[in-house]
Structure formats: structure tokens, C-alpha cells
Amino acid sequence: MTAIGQTLAINATALLAVIILLWAYSVKIRDVSFIDAFWAFGMVLLAWASWTQSDAPGALSHLLLGLTTLWGLRLSLHLWTRWRAHGEDPRYEKIMRSVMEKKGWSWSKTSLQSVFLTQAPLLFITCLPAQLGIAYSDGANTALGPLAFAGAIIAIIGILFETIGDAQLNAFRADPANKGKVL
Template identity: 80%
Template structure:
């Protein structure tokens, strides 16, 4: 069995090398916002790296890798396609400009320290359920139990929820008649952020699968906790809604009647 410390070090080194390459690319194109697409793909890379270092990966390892890849590759393609179509994300442009103004840093230094080297450890932490779960499952020492099947179900529901939500939003935006309007049908009728809810479900599900490995799995709970906090309290929902309230006159009414995260029936007005 591969030593956990060695596995983590190899994964961290690989992630750091890729992050530096992406930073160099960002300097060349003067845009950092493609990092969102790499966030999901980076977790796939970490899961693959952990699986590849296992001498005898078992059923749980395959399940964790498969779910991580299914979630991550779909989301990466979605976010990469969106970035290529719409260009730089205004949120990142604002962050970059603010840091450069306050600290007097160059564009390249700001990109490295405020975006890429900040994102890397957060990505690594979020992916701990997949990494520790795959590592602790080597050799099929622990069979898949009810908790793993429940976790897989939750993760698949999350992937489907996010995929459907993204498809509905893409279709809505593709119609010129919807310019300046708020999507409040489909899954978006029950939650203002079906994509974020789907992300959270996926990683709580992956964590439940990892839990059956014992202490390594339980420790990895920091991953879904951090992801949920990020989506609901930090850089996800708060920043996105702040911008929406400024650009969409109908958004305040939408907020008043629609759940902010968990899908619930809309409130009567």
C-alpha cells in the first residue's frame, strides 16, 4: 500500500506544476477567469493521480474516480465553453484591479498570488474526499456498504441537478428575448442556484462513499464543508447575486419568492 504522505505529496506537486503552467498561460492572454473551468478538472486530476498510485485499486476507488470524473469533466467542458464564448469574467477583472490598485503589484504577480496560488490549496482541500477515499480503499479491504450506495445516489442526483440547471440557463440565455430578464422556470423556480446545489450534493455524496473507509474518510469532511461555505457564503452566491441585483430589475422580486440554495416551493406573493 502506498504511504499516504507520499501520495499527498505527489498529488500536491502535480497540482502545483499544472497551476504554474496555467498561470503562465494567463499572463500570456491577460485573463485569469478560465481558472473556474480548471477548478473541476483539477479535482479529476487529483483523483486520477491517487488512483494511479494505488497498487490494487478496489471497487470503492473505481466508484470515487468515476463519480469525480463524471462531475468534473462535464463541468469543465461547460465552464470552458462559456469562457470561450463570453470572455473574461467581470468578477475576476474586478478582483485583479482591486488588488493591483491596493498593493501596487504587477498584473502577473497579482494573477499568481491572488488567483492561482490561492485557488490551488482550496481545490486540494475540496477534493480530499476523493483523494483519501481512493487511497484508503486500496485492495478492496472494505466492501461497498449501504452508506456508499446512498452517497453514490446523492452524488448522481447532484450531477443531474447541476447538468439540467445549466442546460436550462443556456437555453434561456440563447433567446435574445430574455436579455435582461431573470430565469424563474424549471429548476430555477425552486432554487436560485441549482448549479451550486448540485455541486454540494455531488461532493457530500462522494464524502459519504469515502466515510466507509473509517478515519481517513471522516477527516475529509472538511472538503464538502468548505465547498458548501464557498458556494453559499463566500465567492459563489454572494458575489453573483450582488451583480445580478444591479443588472436585473426583476431580481429582487425573484429573491423574495425563491429559495437561495435548497430547492423549495416558491413563496406566494
């Protein structure tokens, strides 16, 4: 197995272990909707796992790790705070109820198969660019070129755009005059 293949296999195994632990927690609290907050944090974990397995992470590895961490921690904190403030997401309630009625599954089996085990491979695949970018730039030339700088600027603008958008949506929802309206 190549070094990159080994990194991806370790990452996938670790992600599956974390997903199973989160599922067990969801069974305890009977709520799966915190998985949204983990989604972004999971990308941070996968990026860090890739980086820590690198023999000689270069400047590009550091840049990708930093941008993934900044984006993931910001979004994860935002979604975690929203979940703690508003409780279970009605979308997940509906999904869970529908699957349980159609398939006759228990709550724990439904949450495992319909939420957690579907999230794990999607999260892993979505995070492949960060994992591969970090792994492939291991030991690479330390100088960042114009494309890396342009990409970093675009990523930071995107993170700022998301941050401002989330703040605007929170303010909109906090105003009782906006109840039932769409921003």
C-alpha cells in the same frame, strides 16, 4: 511518511506545477477566468493521481474515481465552453483591477498571488475527500455496501441536477427577452 502522506505530497506538488503552468498561460493571454474550468478538471486530475498511486485499487476506489471524473469533466467542459463563448469573466476583471490598484502590483504578480496561488490550496483541500477515499480504500474489500450505492445514486442525481440547471440557464440567457433578468 505514510503511503497516504506520500500520495498527498505528490498530488500537492503536481497540482502546484500545473497551477504555475496555467498561470504562465494566463499571463500570455492576459485572462485568468479559465481557472474556473480547471477547478473541476483539477479534481479529476487529483483523483486520478491518487488512483494511479494505489497498489490495489478496490471497488470503492473505482466508484470514487468514476464519480469524480464524471462530475469534473462535465463541469469543466461546461465552464470551458462558457469561457470560450463569452470571454473574460467580469468578476475576475474586477478582482484583478482592484488588487492592482490597491497594492500597485503588475498584472502577472496579481494573477499569480490573487488567483492561481489561492486556487491551488483551496482545490487541494476541497478534493481531499476523493483523494483520501481513493487512498484509504486501496486494497479494501471489493464489495460495495448499501451506503456506497446510496451515495453513488445521490451523486448521480446531483450531477443530473447540475446538468439540467446549466442547460436551463443557457437557454434563459440565450433568449434576448431575458436580458437583464435573473433566472
